[in-house]
Amino acid sequence: MFKSSEAVEKLITNLSRLPGIGRKTAGRLAFHLLKVPKEEALELAAAITDIKEKVGFCSICNNISESDPCYICANPDRKTDTICVVEEAVDLAALDRAEGYNGLYHVLGGRISPLDGIGPDDLKIKELLARIDSKVKEIIIATNPNVEGEATALYLARLLKPLGIRTTRIARGLPVGSDLEYADGMTISRALEGRQEI
Amino acid sequence: MFKSSEAVEKLITNLSRLPGIGRKTAGRLAFHLLKVPKEEALELAAAITDIKEKVGFCSICNNISESDPCYICANPDRKTDTICVVEEAVDLAALDRAEGYNGLYHVLGGRISPLDGIGPDDLKIKELLARIDSKVKEIIIATNPNVEGEATALYLARLLKPLGIRTTRIARGLPVGSDLEYADGMTISRALEGRQEI
Numbered sequence: 591m592f593k594s595s596e597a598v599e600k601l602i603t604n605l606s607r608l609p610g611i612g613r614k615t616a617g618r619l620a621f622h623l624l625k626v627p628k629e630e631a632l633e634l635a636a637a638i639t640d641i642k643e644k645v646g647f648c649s650i651c652n653n654i655s656e657s658d659p660c661y662i663c664a665n666p667d668r669k670t671d672t673i674c675v676v677e678e679a680v681d682l683a684a685l686d687r688a689e690g691y692n693g694l695y696h697v698l699g700g701r702i703s704p705l706d707g708i709g710p711d712d713l714k715i716k717e718l719l720a721r722i723d724s725k726v727k728e729i730i731i732a733t734n735p736n737v738e739g740e741a742t743a744l745y746l747a748r749l750l751k752p753l754g755i756r757t758t759r760i761a762r763g764l765p766v767g768s769d770l771e772y773a774d775g776m777t778i779s780r781a782l783e784g785r786q787e788i
Numbered sequence: 789m790f791k792s793s794e795a796v797e798k799l800i801t802n803l804s805r806l807p808g809i810g811r812k813t814a815g816r817l818a819f820h821l822l823k824v825p826k827e828e829a830l831e832l833a834a835a836i837t838d839i840k841e842k843v844g845f846c847s848i849c850n851n852i853s854e855s856d857p858c859y860i861c862a863n864p865d866r867k868t869d870t871i872c873v874v875e876e877a878v879d880l881a882a883l884d885r886a887e888g889y890n891g892l893y894h895v896l897g898g899r900i901s902p903l904d905g906i907g908p909d910d911l912k913i914k915e916l917l918a919r920i921d922s923k924v925k926e927i928i929i930a931t932n933p934n935v936e937g938e939a940t941a942l943y944l945a946r947l948l949k950p951l952g953i954r955t956t957r958i959a960r961g962l963p964v965g966s967d968l969e970y971a972d973g974m975t976i977s978r979a980l981e982g983r984q985e986i
Contacts, residue, residue: 592881593859593881593884594851594852594853594858594859594860594877594880594881595839595842595843595852595853595854596854597835597838597839597842597843597854598839598843598852600835600838601832601835601836601838601839604831604832604835605832605835607828607832608817608820608821609816609817609820610813610816611817615808617878618807618808619806619807619809620839621876621877621878622806622807623806623836623839623840624839624840624843624852628840630805631836631837631839631840632836632837632840633802634799634802634803634805634836635833635834635836635837636833637795637798637799637802637803638799638821638829638830638832638833638836639829639830639833640795640798640799641793641795641796641799641818641821641822641829642821642822642826642829642830644793644795645793645795645796645822653792654792654793654796654822655792655793656793656794656795660792661791661792662792678819679792679819680815680819682792683790683791683792686791
C-alpha cells in the first residue's frame with residue numbers, strides 16, 4: 591500500500607494487472623510516469639484509450655484492424671488463392687514482416703487448448719470454412735510449433751483435407767543463424783524429417 | 789512497424805518508452821490491452837492521467853503528495869526532532885512500511901552522481917538546511933548503500949556536522965534472513981565494522 595498518494599496507489603494496482611508486471615515493477619513504472627513530462631504520460635493514456643475506441647477486427651480474416659476489411663483483405667495485389675492460418679494477429683504481423691508470402695490470412699484468435707478450456711468452437715474455424723470457395727487452392731497452417739499449435743494444426747488438417755484443398759504446414763527445423771550443437775532433439779528430428787534436395 | 793493498426797503501433801511506441809520495457813514486451817502489453825474489457829483499459833488510462841493531474845510534492849519534505857503538506861508532515865503525532873533523509877519518495881514509502889521510525893522525512897529527489905550530471909544543486913539540499921531549526925536533534929541519512937548513495941551521505945554529513953546536529957547513517961550489514969555464505973565481501977566487512985554488544 592502506497593500511502594503518500596491514492597492516485598499513485600491506484601496506478602500501481604492497475605499496472606500490476608498487466609501480464610509479467612508485478613507490484614514492484616508497477617511501482618517503478620508509476621514513479622517513472624510521475625517524473626516524465628505531463629504530455630508524455632497523457633500521450634500514453636490517450637494511446638490506451640485510442641486502441642479501445644478505434645481498433646476492431648476485420649470481418650473477413652479476424653485480423654485486428656481500424657478499417658473493415660483490413661489492409662490485407664482490401665489489397666487487390668494479394669493472391670486470393672492461398673490462406674495462411676495463424677493463431678493471433680501478432681503472428682500475422684510477424685509473417686507479414688518476413689518476405690515470401692503474398693496471399694491472404696486467417697486469424698483463429700487462439701489455439702485449441704483443453705487445459706485452458708479452449709475448444710474448436712472458441713476459435714474462428716467456422717469463419718475459415720465459410721471463406722473457402724472454389725478460388726482457394728491452398729491453406730497454409732502456421733499455428734505455433736508447440737503442443738497446442740500442433741494439435742490445432744492437426745485438427746484443421748482433418749477438417750480441410752476432405753474438402754480436397756491442399757493443406758500445408760510451415761516447416762519446423764533449425765532457425766537460421768543457430769547452432770546444431772545447442773538445438774533441442776525435437777527440432778533436430780523435425781529438421782531431418784523435413785530435409786530437402788540441394 | 790505494426791501495419792494492421794496505427795493506434796496499436798502508437799501504443800507500442802509509447803509503452804516501449806517506459807523503463808525496462810522493450811518493443812517486444814510493449815507489443816505483448818498492447819495485445820493484452822486489446823483483449824481486456826474496455827473498462828479495464830480505460831481505468832488504466834484514467835489512472836495515468838490522474839497522477840499527472842492530482843499528484844504534486846509536499847512543500848516541506850518534497851514527498852510526492854496529493855495534499856500540501858503531505859500526510860506525514862501534517863501528522864501531529866510524529867516526532868519533529870528527527871529528520872530522515874532519503875533519495876526518492878519510494879524510499880520514504882519503504883521506510884514508512886517498516887516499523888521503528890516515527891519522525892519526519894526529507895526527500896532529496898535523487899543522489900549526487902557526476903556521471904549522470906547530477907550535482908548537489910540538483911537535489912533538495914538547500915531546502916533541507918532551511919528546515920533545520922533548534923528543535924531538530926538528529927538527521928538520519930538513509931540514502932541507498934551504493935557508491936552514489938554513500939557519496940551523497942558523506943557530502944550531507946560534511947554540511948551538517950558543523951551545525952552541531954547529530955548526524956547518523958542507517959546500518960549496512962547482512963539482510964535479515966540471508967546467508968553469510970552468499971553475502972558479498974563489502975557487506976560482510978560493513979557488518980563486522982558495525983558489530984554491537986549482545
